[in-house]
Amino acid sequence: MTTTSDWNEKTLVEDRLINQLKGLGYEHIIGSSLDSERNSQSDVLLKGRLVRGIQKLNPWIDENNLNKVLRSITHILSTNLMEANQSFHENLINMISIQQDLGKGKKNQTVRIIDFERPENNEFLIVDQYSITNARGTIRPDLVVFVNGLPLVVIECKSPTLSPDEQIGQGVKQLLRYQEQCEQLFYYNQILIATSNDRAKAGTIGARAQHFGEWKDPYPRTVAEIGDNPSTQDVLATGMLTKENLLDLIQNFIVFEPVEGRTIKKLARYQQYRAVNKAISRIIHADNPQHRGGVVWHTQGSGKSLTMVFLAVKLRRIKELKNPTLVVVTDRKDLDDQIANTFRRCGFPNPQQAESVADLKRLLQQGQGITVMTLVQKFQEGAEKSGYPELTKSENVFVMVDESHRTQYSGLAMNMRTAMPNACYLGFTGTPIDKEDKSTIKTFGTYIDKYTIEQAVEDGATVPIFYEARMVDLHVEGDSLDDLFDRKFRDYGDEDRERIKKKYVTELAVISSPKRIKRIVLDIIEHYETHIKPNGFKAQIVAVTREAAVTYKEMFDQLSDYESKVIISGGHNDEERMRAHHISKDEEKKIIDRFKKPMSEDPLCFIIVCDKLLTGFDAPIEQVMYLDKPLKEHNLLQAIARTNRTYDKKTYGLIVDYFGVSRFLEKALGIFAEQDIKGALQSVDTEIPRLQSRHRKAMRFFDYLRNDDVEGCIQVLEPEDVRNEFEAAFKKFAESMDMILPSPKAKPYLNDLKYLGKIRQLAKSRYREDSMDISDCGQKVKELIEEYLFVRNIEVLHDPIDILSNKFEKKLEETSTPEAKAAEMEHAIRHEIKVKIDENPVLYISLKERLEELIQRRKDRQMTIEELLEEYRQMVNEMRNTAQKSQEHGFTREQYPFFQMLEQQLPDEDDKEALKELTHIITENIQDQAVREWTDKEDVKREMRKKIKRQLRASKCPKEKIEGLTQQLMDLAEVHYRQ
Numbered sequence: 001m002t003t004t005s006d007w008n009e010k011t012l013v014e015d016r017l018i019n020q021l022k023g024l025g026y027e028h029i030i031g032s033s034l035d036s037e038r039n040s041q042s043d044v045l046l047k048g049r050l051v052r053g054i055q056k057l058n059p060w061i062d063e064n065n066l067n068k069v070l071r072s073i074t075h076i077l078s079t080n081l082m083e084a085n086q087s088f089h090e091n092l093i094n095m096i097s098i099q100q101d102l103g104k105g106k107k108n109q110t111v112r113i114i115d116f117e118r119p120e121n122n123e124f125l126i127v128d129q130y131s132i133t134n135a136r137g138t139i140r141p142d143l144v145v146f147v148n149g150l151p152l153v154v155i156e157c158k159s160p161t162l163s164p165d166e167q168i169g170q171g172v173k174q175l176l177r178y179q180e181q182c183e184q185l186f187y188y189n190q191i192l193i194a195t196s197n198d199r200a201k202a203g204t205i206g207a208r209a210q211h212f213g214e215w216k217d218p219y220p221r222t223v224a225e226i227g228d229n230p231s232t233q234d235v236l237a238t239g240m241l242t243k244e245n246l247l248d249l250i251q252n253f254i255v256f257e258p259v260e261g262r263t264i265k266k267l268a269r270y271q272q273y274r275a276v277n278k279a280i281s282r283i284i285h286a287d288n289p290q291h292r293g294g295v296v297w298h299t300q301g302s303g304k305s306l307t308m309v310f311l312a313v314k315l316r317r318i319k320e321l322k323n324p325t326l327v328v329v330t331d332r333k334d335l336d337d338q339i340a341n342t343f344r345r346c347g348f349p350n351p352q353q354a355e356s357v358a359d360l361k362r363l364l365q366q367g368q369g370i371t372v373m374t375l376v377q378k379f380q381e382g383a384e385k386s387g388y389p390e391l392t393k394s395e396n397v398f399v400m401v402d403e404s405h406r407t408q409y410s411g412l413a414m415n416m417r418t419a420m421p422n423a424c425y426l427g428f429t430g431t432p433i434d435k436e437d438k439s440t441i442k443t444f445g446t447y448i449d450k451y452t453i454e455q456a457v458e459d460g461a462t463v464p465i466f467y468e469a470r471m472v473d474l475h476v477e478g479d480s481l482d483d484l485f486d487r488k489f490r491d492y493g494d495e496d497r498e499r500i501k502k503k504y505v506t507e508l509a510v511i512s513s514p515k516r517i518k519r520i521v522l523d524i525i526e527h528y529e530t531h532i533k534p535n536g537f538k539a540q541i542v543a544v545t546r547e548a549a550v551t552y553k554e555m556f557d558q559l560s561d562y563e564s565k566v567i568i569s570g571g572h573n574d575e576e577r578m579r580a581h582h583i584s585k586d587e588e589k590k591i592i593d594r595f596k597k598p599m600s601e602d603p604l605c606f607i608i609v610c611d612k613l614l615t616g617f618d619a620p621i622e623q624v625m626y627l628d629k630p631l632k633e634h635n636l637l638q639a640i641a642r643t644n645r646t647y648d649k650k651t652y653g654l655i656v657d658y659f660g661v662s663r664f665l666e667k668a669l670g671i672f673a674e675q676d677i678k679g680a681l682q683s684v685d686t687e688i689p690r691l692q693s694r695h696r697k698a699m700r701f702f703d704y705l706r707n708d709d710v711e712g713c714i715q716v717l718e719p720e721d722v723r724n725e726f727e728a729a730f731k732k733f734a735e736s737m738d739m740i741l742p743s744p745k746a747k748p749y750l751n752d753l754k755y756l757g758k759i760r761q762l763a764k765s766r767y768r769e770d771s772m773d774i775s776d777c778g779q780k781v782k783e784l785i786e787e788y789l790f791v792r793n794i795e796v797l798h799d800p801i802d803i804l805s806n807k808f809e810k811k812l813e814e815t816s817t818p819e820a821k822a823a824e825m826e827h828a829i830r831h832e833i834k835v836k837i838d839e840n841p842v843l844y845i846s847l848k849e850r851l852e853e854l855i856q857r858r859k860d861r862q863m864t865i866e867e868l869l870e871e872y873r874q875m876v877n878e879m880r881n882t883a884q885k886s887q888e889h890g891f892t893r894e895q896y897p898f899f900q901m902l903e904q905q906l907p908d909e910d911d912k913e914a915l916k917e918l919t920h921i922i923t924e925n926i927q928d929q930a931v932r933e934w935t936d937k938e939d940v941k942r943e944m945r946k947k948i949k950r951q952l953r954a955s956k957c958p959k960e961k962i963e964g965l966t967q968q969l970m971d972l973a974e975v976h977y978r979q
Contacts, residue, residue: 053148163724300430537623
């Protein structure tokens with residue numbers, strides 16, 4: 001029976017996308033019509049179309065080499081899916097090399113599989129319902145994009161009636177299941193898309209839902225060009241799936257990066273794609289070479305280093321640029337290492353780090369085609385008295401400067417210009433340009449692209465950052481230092497106070513006072529335990545001096561059992577107390593690696609710093625920065641961004657201010673244009689209005705019901721679409737509560753949070769709704785609800801009661817009304833069918849159809865509630881009596897589904913005894929072959945299939961049914977006889 005949800009998915013999502021791609025020049029083909037082009041349903045490629053594509057793009061190729069190329073594509077040697085995918089991507093991009101005799105002796109030739117330069121030379125298909133069957137079953141992705149017979153894009157469509165989270169979440173889960181069931185299809189995949197039309201996101205193999213991203217800008221087109229009120233899906237399809245953009249993304253905007261022992265496939269986000277192509281456009285179309293440069297401002301945490309990699313890749317590939325020289329400039333050693341490592345990890349060929357001033361000069365004089373990484377200081381050190389020397393006159397040099405705000409310039413910019421007077425300068429920064437900054441614009445040119453703080457948060461590329469002022473009486477900023485001194489020395493006379501102040505009191509002395517730091521450490525411990533630790537996050541403490549950082553460490557060791565580490569620079573004249581915290585580069589790296597791990601793997605939860613790790617340091621698990629240092633302007637923006645990286649269940653970053661920076665925020669960030677720093681830092685109190693709004697949206701579902709009408713509330717949530725809407729609203733409310741708790745400001749909403757949590761859990765139990773689970777709430781909210789349910793003795797924290805259990809009858813008796821009983825039974829039956837359908841598809845598909853029919857009859861008022869309950873009881877009894885029926889027919893519980901399958905598929909076989917005998921023979925053959933872990937052994941499965949087919953032929957099974965019935969019997973074998 002087709003549901004409304006299925007209809008919406010097909011008509012509002014799938015068909016709409018097909019029509020859009022047809023308008024972009026794709027040919028639409030229904031999946032089943034391609035079966036004649038495949039040797040079997042296990043084939044994932046359209047081999048004939050691939051052959052024609054290769055021959056068209058390489059007309060010189062002979063048959064022998066064509067077969068070699070085909071084999072290298074169809075037989076990829078690898079140990080896992082990611083390795084296979086990377087191997088194919090490299091062949092696709094870099095082409096396959098073969099030897100061929102072209103009449104003048106053998107020579108190496110490269111074979112193009114796709115023509116990236118002329119998209120019109122390729123065949124683009126959009127195929128719906130393309131079935132692939134293998135030993136693990138059948139998958140049928142909603143849409144597949146084939147280019148020259150290669151399945152490069154897989155698209156999963158979901159109904160827009162699902163909750164907002166589920167629209168993408170369910171699509172991504174389905175794509176992950178496909179990757180498990182049919183790895184070979186995804187050897188060739190370049191882009192994955194989950195869409196519901198209202199929401200559409202793209203990702204890569206292995207990615208979870210949180211790593212899929214929207215495509216908000218259809219560059220080089222505009223949203224207005226797409227049409228009136230384009231949907232999110234329309235924009236994504238225009239931005240990613242136009243022929244030119246799709247091939248550009250595949251060729252230039254995919255990297256494979258090793259991270260912590262595993263490889264991650266990364267696809268550019270829309271702002272990275274836009275920035276790179278805007279830069280390329282400016283470079284190629286500039287009216288003169290001096291106007292080729294500009295500034296890319298992409299806020300911190302949004303992937304600026306990868307944008308530089310993508311730009312470098314594309315600059316290398318543009319023929320007109322003839323293999324340019326690339327120079328990447330940073331101002332800190334750690335940033336230089338970070339970017340160099342990013343280039344290397346992403347497979348960029350041979351980036352060379354300049355080891356010295358002399359080494360930089362040598363590298364820049366080598367000629368075209370090299371990639372040089374250097375510190376900006378190397379353009380200054382060792383400059384000759386007559387001025388810095390010219391190192392290259394070439395215009396074919398592209399200089400990418402990271403963190404290109406004005407603090408790096410003056411003499412350094414002049415030396416770079418002198419060394420490379422005709423180069424193109426491209427500035428990259430994670431902070432906006434100052435309002436008064438003329439040097440950056442003068443050095444690099446105008447903005448090429450902007451991606452602001454607010455946009456990054458809105459896209460989910462970063463989390464919002466909030467601040468909270470703590471222990472205001474200890475803040476030190478401006479006049480407050482005098483106030484603090486006067487309070488501390490109030491018992492002294494005016495003359496004595498003035499004399500003491502001149503001799504002993506400096507801002508650093510007050511801030512570094514052990515008594516002050518001790519009070520702050522006690523407060524940090526309390527704040528961390530109640531706000532941060534419950535959700536498993538870690539913290540960074542920023543002290544005003546190296547000495548203060550060590551004091552913080554000593555106080556932590558004295559006052560708590562939390563593990564902390566100090567990361568500071570070592571001084572040659574340091575006393576023993578300071579030398580105890582000197583560490584080597586390797587030790588520092590180990591500490592950072594430990595800090596980045598989850599709490600369950602490593603208990604290091606605090607790192608204490610002074611100047612280090614305030615820029616270029618990415619630790620997504622860090623949620624809070626305890627700030628006790630005066631920071632402003634770029635330094636402040638860069639430091640607070642340490643908390644804005646995304647992480648599982650992390651919804652915000654937090655700056656806890658002990659110095660008083662937040663009181664002077666406007667002054668600290670005053671050098672920037674207001675619109676450029678909008679959303680950079682928000683007070684925790686700004687979450688209260690949002691909490692109020694989210695509370696109202698979650699409560700509105702039950703506006704007309706009494707608080708004690710629990711059954712009425714549960715019935716409100718019976719329709720799936722209402723349940724989905726409530727689920728989305730509850731999660732947002734819980735998210736805001738988790739942020740505010742345990743502050744007293746959350747108190748007015750506590751009772752409603754507990755009550756909604758109770759209704760949600762009861763609805764989960766009634767409707768067997770797996771997604772309605774408090775495990776995805778923040779830990780503070782989760783513990784609150786669990787405690788409430790425990791006190792109220794509501795046993796819904798565990799799995800719903802099995803419909804076949806005696807306890808189910810007891811639960812029904814406790815249900816107050818016939819309607820509630822019917823709802824309980826309906827959803828229990830539905831859940832049982834969902835769980836058991838693979839075990840016995842014949843029985844449970846028939847029960848599913850019967851259930852839908854009964855529901856419809858009740859809606860049409862063709863039966864009373866009592867009659868409906870009686871029908872449901874009969875269905876439950878049928879499920880319970882399955883074992884008894886199997887014994888009556890002379891079968892074990894495992895064999896009976898095979899008999900029912902054969903009985904259904906061979907209805908012309910009147911001799912039931914013959915069917916029983918056939919069932920016994922087939923299941924005995926399966927048991928004989930079912931060695932340990934046989935489901936992973938292709939040779940065993942092949943032999944098993946062969947024997948099943950032999951028996952089916954002997955039983956006069958129609959020829960056209962043998963292949964399909966064999967697969968169905970094999971699916972049953974994997975369920976019932978898995979060793």
